[in-house]
Amino acid sequence: MEDAIGSTRTEMTLSSRWKVLNKELAKWRNALAKAMDNHRSGENLSNYASTNVVWCYWAREKSFNHTHCWEVVKTCKRFQIIPTGPTVVLNETPLHETPASDSPMDSPMSQDSPIEKEPRPIGRKAAKAKRGSNSSKNASKFLEELSKHQAMRIEMDLKQQEHDMAIQVEYAKEREYVREQNIEKKDRETMAMDTSHMSPETKQFWKLERRDL
Template sequence: MEGSSKTKRGKSFTVEEDMAICKSWCHISEDPIVGNSQSYAHFWGRIYENFCLLQNDQSRTQVSIQSRWGIIMKCSNKFRGCLTQVENLHPSGISQVDIMLQAKLLYHQDEKKHFAFEHCWSILQDNIRWQDVTPTNTVKSRIHTPFSPDSAPDSPMDNCISLEDDTSPSVGNNPTVGEGSVSARGKRPMGKKSAKELFWKNQVVQAEVQNMSTQLDTFNQFLAQKEKKKDEREQKRIEARQEMKELEMKKHEFEIRKQEHEMKKEEHMIMTKDISHLDHQMKAYYTMRKNEIFAKWSSNVNSPNFYFPLPPDE
């Protein structure tokens, strides 16, 4: 019964989920457009939304993401301290790989375990706000205050976090912070004013690009319409030539039929002409013509075009 009352532990976080948490935290914390003084709940709500967007999954709760970030931050802060100690020794002729190796060994000596978030450190080491937080700083960074899993806001002012570079005491313009507190690994993110100016410039550029795109689409539509009308005119010319050709053929056929009809009419007249009253020469002429016509009929009697001369149409 006692075991059944315990909260069931969720599945372990994957490397991809850890990296998504770190990317989301860096993305939201470095957003200069929003600026500073956003509430703790709103800040973490945005981180959770970005995490779900990166993972395309909402199986993790916001509370679990915050808890996991607390663990990542705690271990990474300790590793950052070990790395700073090794860097401050300024050993000659040592490579960055050797510095990382010595920092891992120092971390193992202090914590009695290996540094398990090297995949997160590759993302966090270039974040300017993360670089500002070192064990040697004399000024407490406000950006990390609400992120500690053991901390809670004691007053309404503590319920806000600063995301502005120029007003944060943890940034490199603080005279009490030494040069070693801001590493050369990254550069300061853009300030709120510069970011807003860039944002509006981008809006103007996007509007101009959109306008040019619209004009280009309109011009392309005009060209397409013009080409379509040209094709239609060409098609009409082709159809007109075809119709003219068909008319010429019909006219030719009509002429042939007309000639045949005239010839049949003439042959019928000759074959049916009474020559009894004609003189000797005319009788001979018509007799010859009748013989020619009859011979033609006889030779064509088996032809599909054979015809008997019919009386002409009245």
């Protein structure tokens, strides 16, 4: 029962941490996207994130201290940055193209060929649900990684406890052995004691001591 309660509390704590981290990563992603959209022509986008320009778009009191987390989630759909600026292509297509005619007679393809339909844009609710699904997947992945690290930590602690316990057992055995050796030594000394020069009362005392051994 206690393990179940502890597990539930751990999941709630991790979920709460992920919500806070998720917001920070989303804000950093937006700042990075703005910086990339305004980058100078010919500049390497992969190195652009490391410049001070990104911090101008960050515009927050606290610094962004989760770059190691960003390296993990930046390839996820939720955090991917898709360039919105125009793409310049040389020696392939003209700068201006004539819109294609809707008439099937102007098409070089056969009239028997099926006409591909453009994908229907998804609604706001569907888009929101999709973002929520991606966020849940990212949270699950993050929680799974944390659980693995926690399990490894617990396993290491248990091994250390077993090692310490084994040392304590060996130490206790050694102390018991020394104690028994001291008792045997004392008994031997008692049995070998010379009582010829002692008083009758003292002789009687050591006689009783020897009898009890």
